[in-house]
Ligand code: SF4
């Protein structure tokens with residue numbers, strides 16, 4: 001792995017160079033930091049990083065809301081009416097910069113259930129993630145309790161870490177190499193860069209190992225014991241069954257599909273759905289297997305913390321804390337972890 | 344905790360504890376401490392011991408009225424869909440209520456969603472609730488690690504620094520222009536009365552937008568809702584929204600598209616607001632819960648203003664007054680049907 005040393009001006013140059021050929025997105029602030037979210041960068045509009053993660057989830061880029069899967073003509077006079085055609089998509093690289101390690105991990109985690117999903121795979125192939133490792137863990141951050149780290153690099157193509165007043169960029173993938181080349185600046189950080197990087201991380205007091213990844217423990221737990229645990233009623237009681245937690249969560253990936261027709265053009269879209277909505281499981285017969293709030297709340301947590309790890313290994317939560325920050329009734333997944341682990 | 348808040352907290356705990364212990368209520372709906380700064384959690388105490396968890400502070404922004412139908416149902420003896428209702432009175436539920444929340448309960452009573460004799464209301468004169476989004480903006484979006492409430496100020500801790508904020512500078516927009524902070528119905532009063540308030544610029548947010556041209560207004564609206572993720576937290580937090588199937592969820596027929604296309608999002612917001620006309624008490628829950636910071640209660644505030652001007656009516660002030668938009672009289676003005 002190559003490590004480059006960059007000044008602040010080199011970073012600006014990288015972004016400016018990338019913007020010439022690709023759309024580049026990064027977190028920016030508005031309203032004096034009160035609204036911190038992704039935006040497309042333009043020459044002159046640079047990332048404005050705050051500690052922690054932007055408002056909305058990074059999944060928006062890989063799992064857009066909505067995504068057009070097919071297009072069709074709805075004109076009865078058209079001989080090819082209602083025949084589905086794949087929409088024309090350009091193979092273009094999208095660069096997402098200022099990605100926090102938890103968000104980067106979520107992209108890899110979602111790739112597990114979506115391994116055979118052509119839409120997700122295509123976007124993943126055409127997306128480069130340039131990360132910024134964290135110096136601060138916010139009060140809602142808990143990556144270290146989910147198998148991640150504030151300095152983690154999983155899922156990233158380039159990981160940038162600030163060291164004093166310069167930056168070290170770890171070039172992690174082939175895509176990352178291409179980007180570093182396209183940036184046309186930066187010097188080799190020298191053979192000892194990696195050890196210096198590790199040393200500075202140790203000194204910064206930031207955790208260096210994810211000591212309590214609950215996945216192995218949760219995988220071993222008896223499913224029915226967790227399912228029938230006594231605490232679900234109390235957890236679920238205040239829930240509004242809205243979509244704030246699941247829509248902002250980077251690792252929630254459920255969708256529904258619908259055909260939309262406007263005049264003589266139609267498209268088949270997939271759009272985000274949420275297990276918190278009663279409609280999510282409503283059958284055509286009128287029966288609803290998850291008709292109760294308790295069942296829906298339990299499903300959200302059981303999916304992330306039990307069904308997903310059983311099927312794929314890791315838990316489906318990266319500890320970004322968005323759901324904790326934005327839940328109107330303060331349902332805190334960290335408390336649910338603790339409860340489940342105590343069973 | 345400020346003196347006012349701790350007095351109210353202790354009074355709520357004591358009263359709720361007594362009500363639960365005596366069996367006068369089977370459940371008590373209030374708020375508990377949240378796990379992060381500026382958060383509270385709607386909380387249902389079912390034993391006198393649990394009542395000790397109840398708290399009162401400036402971050403009780405969820406309208407408890409919204410939970411009442413569900414909590415009332417939860418204390419009823421269970422029965423099948425075809426079984427007759429049990430003999431005798433059904434168990435009661437205790438609840439805290441400020442001015443707007445009590446008015447929402449009045450609306451619920453008039454719309455047959457809850458019945459007065461099943462509620463024991465602890466009325467609290469509201470000093471206004473704080474907007475966590477405004478506090479966030481005061482500290483430049485930095486991570487807030489703790490917050491302490493004084494009588495008229497908030498001390499915000501972030502990055503190891505303390506920032507002192509005047510409480511009224513971060514009060515929610517609806518609370519700032521509230522004219523009825525005292526509950527209109529209650530069984531026990533908690534704390535002091537807040538008194539009637541005379542607000543000169545009650546509709547200032549609406550007036551500003553009314554002064555715009557139609558094109559500018561549309562632009563304002565589109566810009567405001569552009570961040571909407573259609574999570575429906577606003578709808579679900581609102582005590583007026585109790586339709587078994589909301590028009591946005593209906594699929595046969597489907598009234599509105601499901602994704603975040605601006606046309607669909609616009610329809611959702613316009614219809615949601617209109618469904619609240621003449622019923623909305625400006626409790627601000629919808630706006631407080633919105634994760635994207637959309638100021639959607641400006642829409643319902645406009646309707647509140649219209650209903651006041653056209654019908655001389657304010658929602659939920661009077662249990663006997665007719666519902667303005669569900670009542671017909673022969674001498675209703677009809678300009679909108681018969682154009683003169
Ligand atoms: S959860 Fe961890 S990786 Fe994510 S922003 Fe916080 S410290 Fe960084």
Ligand code: SF4
Nearest residue numbers: 239240241242245327
């Ligand atoms: S947990 Fe919170 S954010 Fe999620 S559905 Fe319930 S109320 Fe909404």
Ligand code: SF4
Nearest residue numbers: 249317318320321323
């Ligand atoms: S469940 Fe919550 S903390 Fe975990 S990844 Fe999703 S939003 Fe982040």
Ligand code: SF4
Nearest residue numbers: 581623625626627629
């Ligand atoms: S529309 Fe909003 S302000 Fe009005 S009653 Fe509903 S939640 Fe309260």
Ligand code: SF4
Nearest residue numbers: 571572574575577633
């Ligand atoms: S709560 Fe906010 S983001 Fe969610 S649907 Fe309502 S306006 Fe849109």
